Amino acid sequence: MSGDLSPIDKAKFVAAKRAAELVEDGMRVGLGTGSTAAWLVRCLGEMVREDGLKITGVPTSARTAELAREVGIELITLDEARWLDLTIDGADEFDSELNLIKGGGGALLQEKIVATASDQMVVIADKAKEVETLGAFPLPIEVIPFGWQTSQALVEETLISMDVMGRSSTLRMNGASPYVTDEGNHILDLHLNRIGNPRQLALVLNQIPGVVENGLFIDICDTVVIGYGDGKVEVRDINEGTIETDRIDFVETDNLFADLND
Numbered sequence: 180m181s182g183d184l185s186p187i188d189k190a191k192f193v194a195a196k197r198a199a200e201l202v203e204d205g206m207r208v209g210l211g212t213g214s215t216a217a218w219l220v221r222c223l224g225e226m227v228r229e230d231g232l233k234i235t236g237v238p239t240s241a242r243t244a245e246l247a248r249e250v251g252i253e254l255i256t257l258d259e260a261r262w263l264d265l266t267i268d269g270a271d272e273f274d275s276e277l278n279l280i281k282g283g284g285g286a287l288l289q290e291k292i293v294a295t296a297s298d299q300m301v302v303i304a305d306k307a308k309e310v311e312t313l314g315a316f317p318l319p320i321e322v323i324p325f326g327w328q329t330s331q332a333l334v335e336e337t338l339i340s341m342d343v344m345g346r347s348s349t350l351r352m353n354g355a356s357p358y359v360t361d362e363g364n365h366i367l368d369l370h371l372n373r374i375g376n377p378r379q380l381a382l383v384l385n386q387i388p389g390v391v392e393n394g395l396f397i398d399i400c401d402t403v404v405i406g407y408g409d410g411k412v413e414v415r416d417i418n419e420g421t422i423e424t425d426r427i428d429f430v431e432t433d434n435l436f437a438d439l440n441d
């Protein structure tokens with residue numbers, strides 16, 4: 180079954196599988212959202228079922244909660260957990276300081292709250308997500324539905340005043356209707372091309388009335404696990420200044436795929 184995966188899915192899978200090795204018995208683990216994070220949830224589910232790993236998970240979206248339950252991970256709410264040992268999540272872009280753009284999957288608000296309430300946030304990504312400067316991926320911001328067009332105009336004016344390169348924004352759609360987040364909000368995608376000062380932009384965006392949160396994760400993540408389509412993985416820890424390389428054997432994953440397809 181693992182032979183049917185595209186190179187990009189293999190890369191996501193090996194990053195997730197390697198990151199799952201960081202999870203230890205008794206941990207409270209934040210479970211990210213998106214296709215890479217879904218691999219992580221499946222890998223952890225396999226470890227719970229096959230190896231008796233004892234963890235409690237805090238999901239960052241309804242989608243992740245559903246998958247985690249399906250694979251046998253015990254879930255608690257963030258307020259029950261209060262603080263987490265580790266959050267593992269995907270990203271849309273990461274730079275050399277491990278500043279991130281997240282929210283391509285629309286879950287940035289819960290993702291940021293959960294990651295911030297964790298001792299450590301580990302990002303799992305394929306190599307294509309690494310960038311020199313953030314911003315080619317449209318930056319998602321979550322806005323409340325009331326007066327969203329006014330909030331959009333305020334955001335665009337702010338971008339002009341900050342001299343940010345691209346300034347257009349689009350309302351994310353789900354077919355013919357606006358996309359609705361788990362919190363009942365909408366998402367504006369900001370087409371910026373290049374974010375010269377992500378720290379400043381993150382602070383300024385959150386001052387705009389109607390903006391609930393933005394997808395810039397600054398100083399939240401310190402480790403990235405980068406997957407490659409040939410099974411290679413690289414673990415970079417920017418605090419320790421270390422880079423480890425490893426290899427994940429796809430054959431070992433057959434049980435995982437079988438369980439999912441039964």
Ligand SMILES: O=C(CO)[C@H](O)[C@H](O)COP(=O)(O)O
Pocket residue numbers: 211212213214215216268269270271280281282283284285286287290
């Ligand atoms: O931020 C996210 C969801 O809100 C995801 O982590 C991000 O979009 C990456 O997704 P994928 O792993 O599917 O490429």
